[in-house]
Every structure is written in C-alpha cells, then in structure tokens.
Amino acid sequence: QVQLVESGGGLVQPGGSLRLSCAASGSIFSFNNMGWYRQAPGRQRELVARISSDSSTYYSDSVQGRFTISRDNAKNTVYLQMNSLKPEDTAIYYCHADNWSNYWGQGTQVTVSS
Numbered sequence: 001q002v003q004l005v006e007s008g009g010g011l012v013q014p015g016g017s018l019r020l021s022c023a024a025s026g027s028i029f030s031f032n033n034m035g036w037y038r039q040a041p042g043r044q045r046e047l048v049a050r051i052s053s054d055s056s057t058y059y060s061d062s063v064q065g066r067f068t069i070s071r072d073n074a075k076n077t078v079y080l081q082m083n084s085l086k087p088e089d090t091a092i093y094y095c096h097a098d099n100w101s102n103y104w105g106q107g108t109q110v111t112v113s114s
Contacts, residue, residue, distance in 0.1 A: 017082060020080040024077070033053070034097045037093070
C-alpha cells in the first residue's frame with residue numbers, strides 16, 4: 001500500500017517562504033504524476049502544482065512564478081517550494097500521486113498571516 005507523508009507546513013508571515021515535502025513509501029518512479037493540491041475552508045480542493053514522470057511541470061495561475069515543484073528520485077520525495085506567500089495561500093496542502101490508482105497524503109496546514 002502506497003503511503004504519502006507530508007511535512008513542512010506551518011505559520012508564516014506574508015512574503016515569507018515555506019518548503020513542503022512529500023515522502024512516498026515506495027519508488028516514485030511508479031507514479032505517472034505527483035502533485036500538490038490545497039483546500040481552503042469553504043472552498044473546493046484545487047490543483048496547485050504537478051510534476052510528471054518526464055519532469056514536466058504544471059502550475060496554477062495563482063501560484064505561477066512563486067511556487068516551484070521538484071522531485072528527488074533517490075529520496076522518493078517531492079517538494080513544493082513556496083515563496084512570496086500571501087494570505088490567500090492559507091489552506092491545507094495535500095500531496096497526490098497517481099498511476100493506475102490515486103493516492104493522497106493526510107495534509108499539512110499552511111497559514112499565512114501577520
């Protein structure tokens with residue numbers, strides 16, 4: 001059974017940075033895509049960034065230029081570097097992976113507030 005474990009969330013001031021990590025229990029080579037979604041209170045879960053097995057990336061318009069997704073195959077880990085954080089980035093961030101099934105982490109809270 002695949003497990004995804006996120007870490008790195010927390011409280012940060014506007015303009016600050018955080019790096020989220022998602023460690024997979026197995027090789028990430030088995031996944032077609034890995035990505036980060038977020039869900040703010042009262043809103044639907046939305047895709048923030050995704051990295052494919054060929055290392056191509058996608059970013060939502062709201063984070064383009066501020067967030068960077070990357071992967072370390074040797075550590076079976078995907079990262080989300082978040083810079084220039086805004087209060088509207090406040091949400092629970094979930095790691096996601098897919099192959100012939102979909103897998104989710106438990107989520108990590110990111111709060112951007114002064």
